[in-house]
Amino acid sequence: MRLDGNAALITGAARGIGRAQAVRFAEEGADLILVDRCAAVQHSTTPGATSADLAETVRQVEALGRRAIAAVADVRDQEALDAAVARGVRELGRLDIVCATAGISSSGPADTMPAEVWQTMLDVNLTGVWKTCKAAIPHMINADQGGSIILVSSIAGLRGLVGVGHYTAAKHGVVGLMRSLAKELAPHRIRVNTVHPANTRTDMVQNPATMRTFVPGVAEPTQAQFEAAAQTMHLLPVPLLDPRDVANASLFLASDEARYITGATLPVDAGHCAR
Numbered sequence: 287m288r289l290d291g292n293a294a295l296i297t298g299a300a301r302g303i304g305r306a307q308a309v310r311f312a313e314e315g316a317d318l319i320l321v322d323r324c325a326a327v328q329h330s331t332t333p334g335a336t337s338a339d340l341a342e343t344v345r346q347v348e349a350l351g352r353r354a355i356a357a358v359a360d361v362r363d364q365e366a367l368d369a370a371v372a373r374g375v376r377e378l379g380r381l382d383i384v385c386a387t388a389g390i391s392s393s394g395p396a397d398t399m400p401a402e403v404w405q406t407m408l409d410v411n412l413t414g415v416w417k418t419c420k421a422a423i424p425h426m427i428n429a430d431q432g433g434s435i436i437l438v439s440s441i442a443g444l445r446g447l448v449g450v451g452h453y454t455a456a457k458h459g460v461v462g463l464m465r466s467l468a469k470e471l472a473p474h475r476i477r478v479n480t481v482h483p484a485n486t487r488t489d490m491v492q493n494p495a496t497m498r499t500f501v502p503g504v505a506e507p508t509q510a511q512f513e514a515a516a517q518t519m520h521l522l523p524v525p526l527l528d529p530r531d532v533a534n535a536s537l538f539l540a541s542d543e544a545r546y547i548t549g550a551t552l553p554v555d556a557g558h559c560a561r
């Protein structure tokens with residue numbers, strides 16, 4: 287029960303890594319504020335999550351005996367985020383942990399990318415992270431109980447990846463935001479860190495559009511072809527991580543075990559960055 291009595295805000299909570307964080311945190315005693323857009327984002331190739339997905343995360347959290355306050359909100363919408371967080375804090379009585387996890391993907395060479403594809407990526411994967419922090423931080427400072435903010439970046443936040451210049455720029459930007467926030471919030475005992483997953487088994491990569499980018503020249507790659515290509519990015523013999531692996535790293539950063547860790551970039555990457 288490493289998060290006993292804590293409350294955590296998670297964006298992108300309807301499925302994937304966000305759901306895994308919610309369930310893992312609930313297993314360790316946390317109550318949850320769960321935010322998701324529950325619809326596809328225009329100019330993203332990631333299939334949209336649904337309200338049923340978010341309801342399923344709530345069900346899994348409640349099955350563990352914890353409370354879940356869910357809100358359908360877009361991380362690009364500051365007012366909606368502020369309202370969701372305020373309601374959650376009112377109902378749960380506190381806010382100790384934030385996971386800014388919502389994100390989208392799309393691909394294309396940077397030099398020919400349509401401006402709206404670039405802008406949407408930056409709006410969701412970078413500015414959405416800042417807006418999430420902006421909604422949460424005043425509650426944490428007012429409570430004066432410290433806290434932990436975990437920003438979900440990517441291996442693309444540490445290295446340049448081909449064909450996703452906009453995603454890479456956004457995920458590097460998240461690291462810059464983390465580094466400034468770590469300094470600004472340290473006097474309040476609020477820690478801020480990033481996690482950097484490699485290929486993880488979620489709808490973001492496990493869809494036809496993304497699978498094609500892994501196997502260029504093949505119109506409909508098989509799962510085996512996709513996994514063989516994904517494997518080449520990792521040092522350890524595993525093509526795709528489980529969302530729970532990322533949730534475990536997030537749990538560590540959220541817990542008191544990481545009480546003197548702030549401003550850090552934690553890869554969960556099967557050795558990708560060491561290749």
Ligand SMILES: NC(=O)c1ccc[n+]([C@@H]2O[C@H](COP(=O)([O-])OP(=O)(O)OC[C@H]3O[C@@H](n4cnc5c(N)ncnc54)[C@H](O)[C@@H]3O)[C@@H](O)[C@H]2O)c1
Nearest residue numbers: 298300302303323335360361388389440483485486488490
């Ligand atoms: N899956 C991977 O291989 C991988 C690798 C590195 C980093 N990441 C990052 O992990 C995070 C979670 O991704 P995932 O793999 O779980 O993908 P996912 O698509 O399964 O989950 C993302 C969730 O974010 C939500 N979301 C998207 N845009 C939103 C918006 N504007 N407002 C609110 N909610 C929104 C979606 O509805 C979805 O439920 C993302 O930031 C992603 O960039 C994923």
